[in-house]
Amino acid sequence: VxxxxxxxxxxxxxxxxxxxxxxxxxxxxxxxxxxxxxxxxxxxxxxxxxxxxxxxxxxxxxxxxxxxxxPQNPPLAAGDNLVTSSWDIMAGSVKPAEHVLLYDDNGGHQGMGAAELIANSGAKLELVSPERFFAPEMGGMNHVPYMRAFQEKGVTITINTRLLSVRREGNQLVAELGSDFADGWRGERRVDQVVVEHGTxxxxxxxxxxxxxxxxxxxxxxxxxxxxxxxxxxxxxxxxxxxxxxxxxxxxxxxxxxxxxxxxxxxxx
Ligand SMILES: Cc1cc2nc3c(=O)[nH]c(=O)nc-3n(C[C@H](O)[C@H](O)[C@H](O)COP(=O)(O)OP(=O)(O)OC[C@H]3O[C@@H](n4cnc5c(N)ncnc54)[C@H](O)[C@@H]3O)c2cc1C
Structure with a gap:
């Protein structure tokens, strides 16, 4: 062999x-x-x-x-070239910025690992998932250490929400958010970095x-x-x-x- x-x-x-x-x-x-x-x-x-x-x-x-x-990006209406992959965070090739939004619609360890590294770097992090709880592909035992890190580091967790697009405004990024449940619902977040996890x-x-x-x-x-x-x-x-x-x-x-x-x-x- x-x-x-x-x-x-x-x-x-x-x-x-x-x-x-x-x-x-x-x-x-x-x-x-x-x-x-x-x-x-x-x-x-x-x-x-x-x-x-x-x-x-x-x-x-x-x-x-x-x-x-x-790694592949989630389907975005715009901003494919503005987002950072969770792999780049894991590999250390891109450093976490100050205000970060991490969008994970893959639901496994990949996104959570990147989220934990970002939270531990001292960044202000919001974790966004389209699911009814974050990282559903992970077992309950694994939920505990991630959740501990997230709570200790003040991570905001937003569920039932999709990332629709990303655009640049000044020196920041604006993430447009939507909902699978209410068609016209929109949200916006102004951050320094948008990290995405959508599997491979x-x-x-x-x-x-x-x-x-x-x-x-x-x-x-x-x-x-x-x-x-x-x-x-x-x-x-x-x-x-x-x-x-x-x-x-x-x-x-x-x-x-x-x-x-x-x-x-x-x-x-
Ligand atoms: C951050 C992170 C955390 C994860 N955590 C978990 C977990 O906790 N549990 C779990 O079950 N899964 C986890 N996964 C997913 C899991 O690691 C992958 O599903 C798994 O490694 C896939 O294995 P693979 O051998 O198919 O491919 P890969 O692990 O991607 O390996 C492919 C290999 O092929 C080599 N290669 C590619 N093209 C060529 C070529 N043309 N010639 C020669 N070599 C080539 C690459 O260098 C690489 O070494 C995680 C993934 C990531 C990124």
């Missing part, structure tokens, strides 16, 4: 999650896997951005695309480039996945290898989905 990794370190988004000091133990998920790969003699080529020809040069029998995704868009270029060259057309037979048999349909007998994708390269999901995709499909090779 050869792993091609674009970054200089393994771990992808999990490494980003550990930028919240309170959650740094998540790195165990990566460290254990790296130790296992080392034990099993798997070669990892770091700083290697894999394109179609790099993969073909290895003459593989099986190609697993686990390229994850990149699959980074699927490599998968799509390899798909026509693969034996199974990049497909999984889900009936057979459940009932038994070869889960890789013979769509293109001339194809040189079996291809499948896992994790956020399929859709914006979570660690569990990425791990389970890998196990379920990997066991059937």
């Amino acid at each position: 050869t792993v091609l990794e674009a970054s200089s370190q393994a771990g992808g988004q999990v490494r980003l999650a550990t930028q919240n000091p309170r959650r740094k133990e998540l790195i165990g998920i990566i460290d254990w896997r790296l130790a296992e790969l080392d034990r099993l003699g798997v070669e990892i080529r770091y700083d290697t951005w894999a394109e179609k020809d790099d993969v073909l040069a290895l003459s593989p029998d099986v190609v697993v695309v686990a390229t994850g995704g990149l 868009l699959p980074l699927d270029d490599l998968y799509l480039a390899l798909k026509p060259l693969s034996r199974n057309g990049g497909a999984i037979d889900y009936e057979r996945l459940v009932k038994g048999g070869d889960i890789f349909p013979a769509r293109n007998p001339q194809g040189g290898f079996v291809l499948f994708r896992i994790g956020d390269a399929v859709a914006s999901r979570n660690i569990h989905a990425a791990v389970y995709d890998g196990i379920r499909f990997g066991l059937r090779i």
